């Protein structure tokens with residue numbers, strides 16, 4: 001059964017501190033914990049860096065060096081896609097497979113805006129990827145939350161048009177789970193068809209949680225998922 005680890009919102013910067021947290025030291029702790037486990041892929045769901053500078057992506061690459069599983073990344077609102085693709089060209093993806101599962105990404109980032117939006121073009125591409133998938137089960141990943149967080153998080157900073165995304169997701173019965181980051185808090189929601197899981201930040205949480213963490217998913221053959229948040 002494949003095991004996928006998701007980390008999010010690392011906010012690596014040119015200097016150690018970002019948002020008053022030592023984001024580099026924090027990510028190193030997370031990577032030390034992760035690399036002591038056996039797993040099949042590491043997924044990073046955006047805001048790899050705090051300001052999108054070239055040195056911060058290089059720094060991130062160094063911190064990720066102990067990981068020997070494949071690494072897959074998507075951008076967040078703090079990322080600079082040009083810089084990200086320079087350093088992580090091999091790691092960006094539209095979709096990838098783990099046994100009979102497929103992990104599919106959708107871009108939700110708007111230029112110079114904190115909130116997200118999925119464009120008609122991105123939705124069409126998602127729909128086509130989902131339609132063409134020969135996997136039995138699908139996980140969808142994006143940067144922005146697609147549901148109200150029911151917390152102190154300002155939902156106006158999440159995905160602006162979740163109804164457009166749900167129109168596509170609801171057409172595809174193989175989708176078992178949708179995961180994202182951005183809100184810097186761990187949370188779980190269910191809808192009729194699939195689970196919806198928010199990944200905590202490796203840098204710092206925006207709620208009262210003082211730990212840093214990541215999510216791990218055991219993707220079962222039959223479509224069930226054992227998942228949990230690990231905190232440090």
Ligand SMILES: [Zn+2]
Nearest residue numbers: 047076077182
């Ligand atoms: Zn973000």
